[in-house]
Amino acid sequence: MARITKLDDIVSLCKRRGFIFQSSEIYGGLASCYDYGPLGVELKNNVKKAWWKSVVQTRDDVVGLDCSILMHPLVWKASGHADKFADLIAECKKCNTRTRVDHLQEKETEHADEHTEHVSIDAAQAKGYDLSNKLCPNCGVVGQFTEPMPFKLMFETQMGANVDDSMTMHLRPETAQGIFANFRNVLDTTRVKIPFGIAQIGKSFRNEVTTKAFIFRTREFEQAELEFFCEPGTDEQWYEHWKEARFNWYTDLGIKKENLHFRDHDPDELAHYAKACVDVEYKFPFGSGDWQELEGIANRTDFDLRQHQRGMRTLNKWYERKGDMTSIELSDEAEEYQKGPLSYFDDEKKQRYVPYVIEPSAGIDRSALAFLVDAYDEEEVRGETRNLLRFHHALAPVKVAVFPLVRKEGMPDIARNICNDLKKYFHCFYDEKGAVGRRYRRQDEAGTPFCVTVDGQTLEDNTVTVRDRDSMEQIRVSTGQLVNHFRDTLDM
């Protein structure tokens, strides 16, 4: 069986096979950033394709979207990220460990403050947290903390080349807000009716306090997010629906069931906007903290749409202050917010309401790695170790490899023609170098499901062997039937 037991083994495998490289490696690397190599980009694209197919294309109730990474600054004011997407951290002078201020416990009461997730930067600084009675969770010393330091979790950048009138913008920390901001557009243009969802795949950026663990927590990462809008009161059943759908997506694509589970969030662990949240976690086969989150599924209620209705009411203020975000507060919610611009009118029930949102939010990079690790296998074949990646066909970077058995008797030409034909339908790879056994094993390591070999018999009856990656068994297929054969077996 696979003997990947350390993160190092995975990193090494990814590098060796051209799946994942460190970013800017020729310059010594850049912390927390990674590049996908030739096989990795195929795998990652296939993961995205499989997600899109499952969540958008095979459903009648979900449409797609692709938003810009830069958005109006008020988006992040309304969503709460501008003020709250920061952690306040204090360091114990005694033992040098850092703890989130809102996790610190009082000496006497032994109770932490109520969970606040993220704190307002301004408020926290103004308030001047009193830490003199707080207990260091590591060494137990009381009141020996540095001043709390806020960590901004959003990347800042400037829009406008002229320094004088450039505006500070943020790279999105999640793709979700672009979906909420387009809720009205989609509603007005695509004849969707609630319940329906809007899906998006794209890059997001977060200045994590610490990164590490290879590509599990990087500052630049790709998300696949669905915001599924439903009538209040039906949200719990849709939450269950998406829990099941998303879990099955992973197992349908080959993740072993014993390596996947749900982890429900405790009530005090929930974000301020969430009514319920569950993680889909994968058991990576190394080290400590083995269960790692691949996806979070949250019931975000009507929080986001209501916040953006407030944001829209703040726009005039923003213009009056010439875009100075620090000097304005988000406007209060309208009394009749249920009839606001981001509300929905149900024509059958003649009712207007702000929909609830179920959000499955998957990490594409983490998922791709889980698929890679889960597919890795070693087995003994005639005293030799065979390394292979048992990718689901839909995820395999290369679908078919085509070989001449030997470079003689016109076999290379025939094989090349076959490869050129198949290329129109599947990602193929041609190879004529060295012993055929070596070529088979090479494809095993890349996870290619099938190899086609042109041999002596091909010259007589126009059949070729098709060799299966997992079983190593071979069957003969006539060259004219190859495209149909692979369409069936690859299900493409």
Next chain:
RNA sequence: GCGGGUGUAGCUUAGUGGUAAAGCCCCAGCCUUCCAAGCUGGUUACGUGGGUUCGACUCCCAUCACCCGCUCCA
């Protein structure tokens, strides 16, 4: 950010204050009619920058990156 560790070829590892080795991989050729065979030849490395020294991959300092732990985190 703290503590500990690591950094030599694409990968896995040797090694020395004085010309840097091996296996695998890879490439070229020969040979090969179905699972990493063999033969010949070949490419590629001391993370980066300083310092000490006649001379540094080796010693020192800094820096970058990664790993483990703490901390943090969807």
